Amino acid sequence: MRSTAEIAAWCRDRCLLVEAELGEVGGKDGAHTPGVRTDPAQAAAFVAETGVDALAVAVGSSHAMTVREAALDLPLIAELRAAVPVPLVLHGSSGVPDGTLREAVAAGMRKVNISTHLNRLFTEAVREALAADPKLVDPRRWLAPARDAVAAEVARLLQVLGATGH
Numbered sequence: 001m002r003s004t005a006e007i008a009a010w011c012r013d014r015c016l017l018v019e020a021e022l023g024e025v026g027g028k029d030g031a032h033t034p035g036v037r038t039d040p041a042q043a044a045a046f047v048a049e050t051g052v053d054a055l056a057v058a059v060g061s062s063h064a065m066t067v068r069e070a071a072l073d074l075p076l077i078a079e080l081r082a083a084v085p086v087p088l089v090l091h092g093s094s095g096v097p098d099g100t101l102r103e104a105v106a107a108g109m110r111k112v113n114i115s116t117h118l119n120r121l122f123t124e125a126v127r128e129a130l131a132a133d134p135k136l137v138d139p140r141r142w143l144a145p146a147r148d149a150v151a152a153e154v155a156r157l158l159q160v161l162g163a164t165g166h
Contacts, residue, residue, distance in 0.1 A: 001049055008051040019111075022046050023058025025091045037076060040083035047084050054111060055080075056089035059104075064116050065095025072100050074107045081108025089113065094120075098160045105161055112161060118150050125149040 008018045023038030038057040047055055057080050060072040070092065080088055087110035093101060094117035101112060125146040129136065136142055158164050 001046065004046075004050040004052065008053070012051065017053040018051075019054040019056060019089055020046070020050060020052040021056035021058075021089075021091060025056065025058050025061060025063055037073060038080060040076075040079045043080055044083040047086055052086060054087045054089050055084055056091045056113075059090070061090060061092030061096055063092045065092060066116060066120060068095055068097045068117070070095040070097075070100070072096060072104055074100075074103055077104055077107035077109060087111055094118075101157075101160055102162065114157060118153060121149045121153050122146045 004018075004020050008020075011018045022043055024036035036058055038055075038059065043055060043057065046052075057077075059076050059080070061070045072090075077088065088108050089111040090096070090101075090104055090109045091113050093112045093114045096104070105112070123146075125148070126142055129142040129145045133141075
């Protein structure tokens with residue numbers, strides 16, 4: 001905790017924000033075990049002691065999931081929201097279905113990280129473009145469909161999260 005507090009103080013002096021992760025989001029092994037989830041009282045104490053600006057919490061998601069089947073602990077998210085005065089962050093959101101993402105935001109999540117899902121779409125679009133034209137060598141020609149796929153999915157996810165027009 002001391003290292004996190006030192007980093008947060010250093011960053012605050014430079015007008016930078018710090019996000020910390022408390023609990024075990026990790027990989028799929030164990031992240032769905034209730035004992036590794038973020039405890040609201042511990043979260044409140046951690047934020048008070050460290051001065052972090054946002055807190056990623058373990059509520060049932062896992063980093064690097066390629067299937068969207070994670071079941072989040074929505075009551076725990078609400079408890080954490082009530083206990084912690086900083087924005088809550090959901091890591092491992094690539095594995096969370098759309099409806100559950102919507103519910104997580106309603107319960108108190110304020111930042112949602114969805115990297116693996118977008119990386120997978122990007123990679124699929126690149127593979128399709130290269131497979132469709134094996135002689136393609138100009139990266140602008142095979143990157144454009146990948147960028148378009150990610151942009152379309154980000155726009156859709158912003159709708160899912162209720163973040164359009166903000």
